[in-house]
Amino acid sequence: MTHEHAAPEGPTVSQLGEGQLLDAFLPVATTEGPHVLVGPGDDCAVVAAPGGSVVLTTDTLTLGQDFLTMWPSGRRTTGADLGRKCAAQNLADVAGTGAVPTAVVVSLTLPGNTPVQWVTDFAEGLSRAFEELGATECALVGGDLGRGEELSVTATVTGRCVTAPVLRSGAPAGGVLVHAGVLGHAAAGLEALQCPVPGAWDAVPAQLRDALESAQLRPRPPVTTGPALARAGALAMMDVSDGLLRDAGRIARASGLHIDLEPRALEPHVNSLAPAGEAVGGDPWQWVLTGGEDHGLLAVLPVDSRLPPGVRAIGSCAPAAPGTVVPGSGANPGESSRRDPVGPAVTIGGRTSQQWFGRDVVEGWDHFEP
């Protein structure tokens, strides 16, 4: 993988000491906030945990695997884009627990030829994402800078609960499945980014293509909707990082029930992607049902709950047919990572995904799937 950068001018990280690099990085980053008791500069940061507990999540983005600096379509992933995406996917995990993000530590692994400007752009993108996504209590409190052959960033985010934490396992039969955010945009955007110019995606209206590519490069999960859903009584919740079918299956399995998606409720999502699907011969239903990385929120509420703004009902929960679903044992290991073929745990208008598509589909994203 060639490691190209937009700005070959200016110093690279190999020309600076670690301290100088931090002197460039930290002033651009948001390092103060209401929960920061001790910020960058000591062995540890100290973060307030108002309720006596803290929620905690971590995610890594690696060049060549999770993003490219230069895409076949001609778009670039800038440092600011990666800062935004790194923030967004971690903030969405905190939101998916019904919590409010409080602090971030970031570890950057950088090739020596990385422009310093890229690093400060990253810090700026991270801080912009806090603002734009409404994570106004969140600050960068520490981290680690190291060298490597492969550009890679890992963020760990803490959050404070506004209710008891909302897990995957609390959904009841009779509950209503709701969603906030986009579905399929990041997956369609990935295809657009991977399509050279000239190519099939030239037939897609430029504005739509641009919006979809942006959804992949800097997703905008509904971070403030997580705590709103918790306050509205959400009984189970997660963010959709690996595709709707796969992630709904996780809630179904963890809660020991069956989920049926309502096709008509998904039609607006499908329709928003239809012009792209028609132009490139793609299936908008597949993007909506199986596309990952949108980081919208999927939750289960008691029926007749008042839905927060931006939240729409998209399905319902029913008792599992005997033998079809492994009941949630509380031992469900692995954030977004069980190998869980959707099987009959999730249906679309009463049909399995195989019946729905008329063929076998990969029901979501797996980092290691052979």
Place this chain on the structure above:
Amino acid sequence: MTHEHAAPEGPTVSQLGEGQLLDAFLPVATTEGPHVLVGPGDDCAVVAAPGGSVVLTTDTLTLGQDFLTMWPSGRRTTGADLGRKCAAQNLADVAGTGAVPTAVVVSLTLPGNTPVQWVTDFAEGLSRAFEELGATECALVGGDLGRGEELSVTATVTGRCVTAPVLRSGAPAGGVLVHAGVLGHAAAGLEALQCPVPGAWDAVPAQLRDALESAQLRPRPPVTTGPALARAGALAMMDVSDGLLRDAGRIARASGLHIDLEPRALEPHVNSLAPAGEAVGGDPWQWVLTGGEDHGLLAVLPVDSRLPPGVRAIGSCAPAAPGTVVPGSGANPGESSRRDPVGPAVTIGGRTSQQWFGRDVVEGWDHFEP
């Protein structure tokens, strides 16, 4: 960098799904502990923060940069070694704040040809380190698995304070500088690992060489001594990850004073390395004063304090000579990372490092130093 592994037999990560890999990983890991409210399996873990706050640190180890799987000396970094080292350096940061480790999240970036056995060995090494280093309240509560060309692990650890957090900036003039742990062993061990067989290090007694290589591969920082020092009244503290001169300089600068190291107090450390120094023509004083990665604890206590077991006085704090030290402003950015030439902030028996060595020395470790 060739990515060789000890066990070419058995499945590799590319032959498993992410869920299967976690099914192999998590049962080997310590995932329960007194502070785990929600462990692996949801978008976030939830960790108790008994005092209403949590300390937080993160560190990355990257193949080729921070370790080799196969060293010129013939030793290997096994998965278990890397798990131990990853735990040790993060636990030392928590200890360096005077806190007790409570929880860890780990992000693993793995090439497809990584044996699954390597991954479970890593989990086991992490858990062993919790036990061996006395981090008995600590558990693995979540993480992230991803693919990449370059093997890399990032751990983020939370801790609970037993007193107010002990920072770098609290040392008073008149305070006594103390240390716990080894000095220079990891640096000497790195030279041993990098020396081919046959080679200069063959002249070093095998037992000593082995001990030094092990100090580099799986450091054993005095994790429980951190809270003990906090309770004993430590006013400033950090772990020595980048070398004694450099890190003492950080306390001096953050606290706005001058530190003088007592050569006789360092002699036991120097003597323990003397046989290796003689055999290979190395300078044990340079290992002791500038070697990184030992992760011992460096603290400042009021004079006449009762020292916890394993803690030895190694120097003293005095007012800074005018113009020699930038007083601690509280704005000291960057965990272990200011570019801070020791200058006159630290002396050895009243002599600058240049006077002590009779030449210029690099006073510690910098990930990006040109």
